[in-house]
Amino acid sequence: MDRDVDPGPIFMECGIESSKHQEYDCPLPVHQVARLFELAAAYSGNPCMGMNMGRDYHYESSSLLILAMLAAPSVEEGLKCLHRYDKYVDTGIETRFDFNGPLAEFSARLLIPDEVKADQVNEYLMAFLMQALSAATRKRLPVRHIWFSHRSDRNRAALEDFFGVPATFSQPVNKIFFDRAFLQEPFFTSNGLLFEVLNNAMKTYFTSVNDQNSFVDVVCREIIRCGSEDASNVEQISARLAVSPRTLRRRLAEEGCSFQEAKNLARRNRAKYFLSHTTMPLSEIAYELGYSELSAFSRAFRNWVGETPQNYRDNFRHMFGA
Numbered sequence: 439m440d441r442d443v444d445p446g447p448i449f450m451e452c453g454i455e456s457s458k459h460q461e462y463d464c465p466l467p468v469h470q471v472a473r474l475f476e477l478a479a480a481y482s483g484n485p486c487m488g489m490n491m492g493r494d495y496h497y498e499s500s501s502l503l504i505l506a507m508l509a510a511p512s513v514e515e516g517l518k519c520l521h522r523y524d525k526y527v528d529t530g531i532e533t534r535f536d537f538n539g540p541l542a543e544f545s546a547r548l549l550i551p552d553e554v555k556a557d558q559v560n561e562y563l564m565a566f567l568m569q570a571l572s573a574a575t576r577k578r579l580p581v582r583h584i585w586f587s588h589r590s591d592r593n594r595a596a597l598e599d600f601f602g603v604p605a606t607f608s609q610p611v612n613k614i615f616f617d618r619a620f621l622q623e624p625f626f627t628s629n630g631l632l633f634e635v636l637n638n639a640m641k642t643y644f645t646s647v648n649d650q651n652s653f654v655d656v657v658c659r660e661i662i663r664c665g666s667e668d669a670s671n672v673e674q675i676s677a678r679l680a681v682s683p684r685t686l687r688r689r690l691a692e693e694g695c696s697f698q699e700a701k702n703l704a705r706r707n708r709a710k711y712f713l714s715h716t717t718m719p720l721s722e723i724a725y726e727l728g729y730s731e732l733s734a735f736s737r738a739f740r741n742w743v744g745e746t747p748q749n750y751r752d753n754f755r756h757m758f759g760a
Contacts, residue, residue: 468530
């Protein structure tokens with residue numbers, strides 16, 4: 439819109455009816471957002487659109503999570519707030535941090551199939567983080583390395599000029615490395631009361647077992663984020679949710695579910711997502727879900743939903759025009 443480009447056709451090409459944006463009460467699938475960014479960059483003739491959007495972020499339209507992050511007392515507390523609640527807001531993005539090494543590290547990985555082009559979103563996420571931390575502290579973030587998960591280095595010169603360091607591409611995740619001492623820098627946007635109120639509001643909304651986001655749903659999302667079936671044991675998931683294994687099992691039991699049942703549900707939900715929102719071959723989906731043979735996956739899926747994976751995909755496309 440800043441370039442006088444009508445966004446309507448771009449939204450429609452992505453299957454989004456922009457005139458009804460107020461009706462969307464849940465995040466769009468991340469692969470759809472990635473396509474929206476790529477099309478917008480192409481339509482506007484701006485190959486650096488993602489980076490520019492992050493650099494010129496409109497803070498007056500910030501989400502509750504971003505407002506909470508910027509109300510934190512320091513860089514460290516702001517990033518921890520972002521990591522703590524982003525898993526509920528952006529379910530297709532996995533964030534991680536490591537503040538114990540010589541350099542502080544913060545990463546963001548899009549949970550999408552490899553064939554989905556996400557250059558613009560990747561560059562937006564890292565540029566936004568750089569700009570937000572620099573603006574809130576009134577000091578330039580002392581970046582030491584910057585990683586991007588996409589292969590194309592088309593925007594290398596612009597990115598290296600913005601971040602001030604060489605950019606590395608084709609990495610496992612998008613990651614920014616910066617001086618550890620910067621974690622203690624205070625936010626000039628800090629507001630103790632607002633930070634407490636927003637944190638309590640998000641904690642209540644996102645983690646209450648009486649909320650529509652049940653604890654089973656939360657555990658399922660964490661299992662999916664772990665990726666590897668072997669890695670998603672009860673100790674790993676409880677650590678990621680900051681609860682003890684005993685508490686995790688108890689809260690699952692309160693909702694009539696065991697940890698193994700939650701793992702099965704997570705696998706089923708992931709299968710449905712791949713079938714309905716990607717064009718991945720069935721054999722590749724089976725492999726992603728830990729099945730050595732397509733026939734084993736097909737039998738399991740039929741037991742879950744009463745139809746074959748291909749029938750489920752065909753019916754979804756017929757109903758929703760996907």
